Amino acid sequence: MTADDGVSVHETYPSRVLTGPGARHRVPEEAERLGARRVLLISTNSAKTAADDLAARLAGRLAGRFGRPAAHTPVAVTDEAMRTVRDTRADAVVALGGGSAVGLAKALAARTGLPQLAVPTTYAGSEVTPVLGETENGVKTTRRDRSLVPGTVVYDPELTLTMPPGLTRTSALNALAHAVEALWAPDATAVSDALATEAAAGILDALPAVLARPAGLAGRTRLQEAAWLAGLCLAGTSMGLHHRLAHALGGTFGLPHAELHALLLPHVMAFTLPSAPKADARLRRVTGGADPAAVTARIARAHDGPTTLAALGVPRERLRDVAERVAARPHPAPRPVEADAVARLLEGAWLGS
Numbered sequence: 001m002t003a004d005d006g007v008s009v010h011e012t013y014p015s016r017v018l019t020g021p022g023a024r025h026r027v028p029e030e031a032e033r034l035g036a037r038r039v040l041l042i043s044t045n046s047a048k049t050a051a052d053d054l055a056a057r058l059a060g061r062l063a064g065r066f067g068r069p070a071a072h073t074p075v076a077v078t079d080e081a082m083r084t085v086r087d088t089r090a091d092a093v094v095a096l097g098g099g100s101a102v103g104l105a106k107a108l109a110a111r112t113g114l115p116q117l118a119v120p121t122t123y124a125g126s127e128v129t130p131v132l133g134e135t136e137n138g139v140k141t142t143r144r145d146r147s148l149v150p151g152t153v154v155y156d157p158e159l160t161l162t163m164p165p166g167l168t169r170t171s172a173l174n175a176l177a178h179a180v181e182a183l184w185a186p187d188a189t190a191v192s193d194a195l196a197t198e199a200a201a202g203i204l205d206a207l208p209a210v211l212a213r214p215a216g217l218a219g220r221t222r223l224q225e226a227a228w229l230a231g232l233c234l235a236g237t238s239m240g241l242h243h244r245l246a247h248a249l250g251g252t253f254g255l256p257h258a259e260l261h262a263l264l265l266p267h268v269m270a271f272t273l274p275s276a277p278k279a280d281a282r283l284r285r286v287t288g289g290a291d292p293a294a295v296t297a298r299i300a301r302a303h304d305g306p307t308t309l310a311a312l313g314v315p316r317e318r319l320r321d322v323a324e325r326v327a328a329r330p331h332p333a334p335r336p337v338e339a340d341a342v343a344r345l346l347e348g349a350w351l352g353s
Helices: 023-033 045-061 075-088 099-112 165-183 190-212 217-236 241-253 257-275 277-286 292-301 316-327 339-351
Strands: 016-019 039-043 062-066 092-097 116-120 131-136 139-144 152-155
Touching: 016 023, 016 217, 023 045, 023 092, 023 116, 023 152, 039 045, 039 075, 039 099, 045 062, 045 092, 062 075, 075 099, 075 131, 092 099, 099 116, 099 131, 099 257, 131 241, 139 241, 152 217, 165 190, 165 217, 165 241, 165 257, 165 277, 165 292, 190 217, 190 277, 190 292, 241 257, 241 316, 241 339, 257 277, 257 292, 257 339, 277 292, 316 339
Parallel strands: 016 152, 039 062, 039 092, 092 116, 116 152
Antiparallel strands: 131 139
16 A cells, blocks of 8 residues: 555565365365365355365265355345355365455454465455455445455366356456456555555467367466466555446346446546556556557456446446445546446447447
């Protein structure tokens, strides 16, 4: 962060990270290292096969399973999972899946202090951040606390081999959003700039390769590592307009997280980069001089799914309300976040223009 006197402060968070094909098989050892004797395994439906395998490997250390995490971490779902924590007398939480599983594990840890071990299967990035977003009554609130960072993260690119192409694309663009927004964050540092630049380069280089050759493990390894770096960017810098819009829209309308981030990102980049020349210059080095917003838009619009807010079912008449809510919470940004300008941005994202 940057203090009023201009002094920059870079803070890192303690965590242990395992990477590489087959790394998921080390989870029982890592649970033992944490001193866990009664593990609650949280998993998403898309990761059921891997979760079944992990449950068998945990053997007597497995106390129970919870397989119903939901997008945007609804408080009602967390309350249900808390009952499972109490019933199983769990002393640690292992999350296997995308951001929904990781978010629920964080929510449980926030309420119990239980240690966490995260095994992400998408490029959500939240597994290395101190950030938790929770939704209640259609409102998503975010908090930041270093105790929310999972103590151990296991990145296994083999777990991404079954990701559908659409989720591969949108999840990677979600990770790209973490890196891009870090480049114009008011508390950016030399470290976050370096991480964000390498993350953006890795994502923009590896994503087309992975989409072209889904079984290629080398490309998936690089994409996963780039997403990890992007997550570290989100951990070390303040969230800006992009994430505020995604949280406001996602929490209000219950939208799919990755698709929402993917379609919003080009619009936010086009809105912000003319007022953020240093971020623009770094991204142009990554894109070989091409307009970063246009490059990102081409990737996002190739998604075989919703690419506009209209396609996601957002009522056009509600855009102004979202814009006013976001503008009412001012934050440092390269370009002033005024309701009229944000409403125009959302209108473009609704139309796809």
